Amino acid sequence: MKTTSAASLALVATLLAACGGGGSSFIPTQSAGTPTSSGSSTPPASGGTTTTPAVETLPVLGAAVGATLKDCASLAGFTFANTTITVANSITAGTLTVAGKPVAAHCQVSGSMYPRTGTDGQSYAVGFEMRLPTNWNGRFFYQANGGIDGSVSTATGGIGGGGALDNALDMGFAVISSDAGHRAALGPFFGLDPQARLDYGYQAVAKLTPMAKALIASAYGKGPDRSYFGGCSNGGRHTMVAMSRYPDDYDGFLVGDPGFRLPLAAAANIVGAQNYHALADTTAMTAANLGTGFTPAERTLVSNAVLAKCDALDGAADGLVQDTGACQAAFNLDRDVPTCSGSRDGTCLSAAQKQRIGQLFAGALDGNGKKFYSSFPWDAGLGTTGWAGWKFSNSLNLDSGAVAFIWQVPPASQTGFDGPTFTLTSNIDTILAKITSTDSLYTENSLSFMTPPNPTDLSKLKKRGAKAMVYHGTSDPIFSSDDTQHWYDQLMAANGGDASNFARFYRVPGMNHCSGGPTTDQFDMLTPLVNWVEKGQAADSVVASARGTGNVGGVNADVPATWAPDRTRPLCAYPKVARYKGSGDIEKAENFACQ
Ligand SMILES: [Ca+2]
Numbered sequence: 074m075k076t077t078s079a080a081s082l083a084l085v086a087t088l089l090a091a092c093g094g095g096g097s098s099f100i101p102t103q104s105a106g107t108p109t110s111s112g113s114s115t116p117p118a119s120g121g122t123t124t125t126p127a128v129e130t131l132p133v134l135g136a137a138v139g140a141t142l143k144d145c146a147s148l149a150g151f152t153f154a155n156t157t158i159t160v161a162n163s164i165t166a167g168t169l170t171v172a173g174k175p176v177a178a179h180c181q182v183s184g185s186m187y188p189r190t191g192t193d194g195q196s197y198a199v200g201f202e203m204r205l206p207t208n209w210n211g212r213f214f215y216q217a218n219g220g221i222d223g224s225v226s227t228a229t230g231g232i233g234g235g236g237a238l239d240n241a242l243d244m245g246f247a248v249i250s251s252d253a254g255h256r257a258a259l260g261p262f263f264g265l266d267p268q269a270r271l272d273y274g275y276q277a278v279a280k281l282t283p284m285a286k287a288l289i290a291s292a293y294g295k296g297p298d299r300s301y302f303g304g305c306s307n308g309g310r311h312t313m314v315a316m317s318r319y320p321d322d323y324d325g326f327l328v329g330d331p332g333f334r335l336p337l338a339a340a341a342n343i344v345g346a347q348n349y350h351a352l353a354d355t356t357a358m359t360a361a362n363l364g365t366g367f368t369p370a371e372r373t374l375v376s377n378a379v380l381a382k383c384d385a386l387d388g389a390a391d392g393l394v395q396d397t398g399a400c401q402a403a404f405n406l407d408r409d410v411p412t413c414s415g416s417r418d419g420t421c422l423s424a425a426q427k428q429r430i431g432q433l434f435a436g437a438l439d440g441n442g443k444k445f446y447s448s449f450p451w452d453a454g455l456g457t458t459g460w461a462g463w464k465f466s467n468s469l470n471l472d473s474g475a476v477a478f479i480w481q482v483p484p485a486s487q488t489g490f491d492g493p494t495f496t497l498t499s500n501i502d503t504i505l506a507k508i509t510s511t512d513s514l515y516t517e518n519s520l521s522f523m524t525p526p527n528p529t530d531l532s533k534l535k536k537r538g539a540k541a542m543v544y545h546g547t548s549d550p551i552f553s554s555d556d557t558q559h560w561y562d563q564l565m566a567a568n569g570g571d572a573s574n575f576a577r578f579y580r581v582p583g584m585n586h587c588s589g590g591p592t593t594d595q596f597d598m599l600t601p602l603v604n605w606v607e608k609g610q611a612a613d614s615v616v617a618s619a620r621g622t623g624n625v626g627g628v629n630a631d632v633p634a635t636w637a638p639d640r641t642r643p644l645c646a647y648p649k650v651a652r653y654k655g656s657g658d659i660e661k662a663e664n665f666a667c668q
Pocket residue numbers: 383384385386387388389390391392393394395
């Protein structure tokens with residue numbers, strides 16, 4: 074079961090070879106058994122001293138200056154290369170709301186760029202909308218959307234987490250949203266067209282950014298003083314890709330639960346589905362049946378066993394595992410969860426469950442027993458419907474089509490394609506070979522167009538004074554917070570052991586994918602990002618609230634009834650952990666310190 078470091082390196086070499094040297098850019102996972110390894114490649118200094126070099130002072134870019142929208146209707150006549158504007162509408166205050174409050178008056182401009190016919194005969198374009206506040210704060214926000222894109226979601230601009238109490242648009246940002254170059258009606262089949270793959274991966278951003286800045290200049294008489302980029306999930310991936318590819322175009326990056334190695338994460342979720350299917354009641358290829366392989370009672374059993382070992386490690390037995398790193402050493406699935414002596418009844422796991430589920434948490438394996446994606450940390454958020462949805466349903470119905478049509482070379486046949494059959498009957502080695510392949514039509518492999526090139530080289534971004542804030546729920550079932558943590562460890566190593574002067578990483582204990590779970594997931598990370606970029610004020614922590622009964626941003630049903638509904642916690646900049654000070658109300662962030 075153990076994957077050695079040498080084996081991990083061999084896997085990387087194999088995948089690199091399969092890429093044909095064509096721009097592969099993913100980073101290797103940490104070796105098994107060291108999920109919190111620093112990843113440092115710097116040998117320790119001789120002589121026993123471990124002095125950390127002083128972190129250099131970086132530029133502060135200065136505050137944006139606002140302006141007033143001149144005339145919404147005239148923006149229908151805005152011209153830009155390869156761009157068609159279809160509508161420019163004045164939107165009155167209150168037409169949109171956030172947390173029950175009216176969003177301020179703004180102008181909605183919709184259009185599309187680069188219309189063309191794909192190699193599959195379908196029509197393609199980069200569709201977008203921009204929302205331009207009447208009272209503008211001088212800033213631009215690129216809203217990166219989730220999933221496989223395809224929809225122009227309302228351009229309000231997320232500020233982080235779940236149940237947001239505000240949005241970038243209402244704060245005065247000019248916001249763009251796009252479909253990333255394809256229509257939702259195509260589903261994953263847009264991937265049959267090679268250019269649509271590239272637009273989804275990174276090229277739509279390059280097309281939209283100069284147009285958006287020109288439209289802003291046309292609307293307000295000047296371009297944006299400061300530009301921001303943010304999103305969660307695939308939107309977090311877009312943001313990390315932009316950090317690597319477009320560091321000159323944006324000043325601040327807000328990264329949520331990033332799928333920055335999305336094709337590998339999806340392949341790992343497929344391996345997960347095959348394992349849950351092997352543990353399930355029947356051979357039915359349904360989410361309901363996969364869910365019988367690890368039932369709600371069993372998932373809650375494991376979450377509770379994790380809490381029993383880990384909850385108090387942060388000084389507070391409060392239902393939150395805040396010392397995620399210490400927990401991985403403290404918890405042992407084999408030892409700490411009862412093994413069934415008879416039939417499964419929710420109070421134990423079978424030996425087969427322990428073996429398969431334990432391996433999935435340690436990191437999915439290829440057919441040669443080598444790990445190709447990250448471990449997942451043990452945490453308290455396994456019992457939720459959100460966790461189950463990614464493992465048992467999206468593995469069958471979302472990852473399947475994305476792998477088969479957007480990332481594989483050649484793509485699968487569209488005729489008679491069935492997602493669950495693909496997920497549960499495909500050979501993982503065949504999938505891994507195809508998502509790292511190219512041919513004469515698909516000349517860039519999925520790891521090249523989906524993942525950030527050289528993700529730990531952010532020197533350009535750093536030197537010019539741009540900043541990045543990254544958050545990740547430790548109970549995210551699809552993109553592992555261990556993977557993001559390992560990236561950040563490597564970023565630290567690449568910057569003399571400390572990247573905190575330009576990039577910070579905040580774990581969200583208990584949070585599932587982007588929101589939900591037994592957690593405090595309501596927070597504003599955009600305001601501290603602006604303060605960092607424009608005033609040089611870096612946030613050691615960001616206060617987050619639980620969304621219990623009565624929360625105006627939307628109640629999170631996963632918040633335990635034993636918590637105060639408005640519990641707050643500091644989200645600490647990694648590697649620090651929120652620890653209870655030992656006195657004071659355990660429901661309040663002020664009684665915890667980042668240590
Ligand atoms: Ca705790």
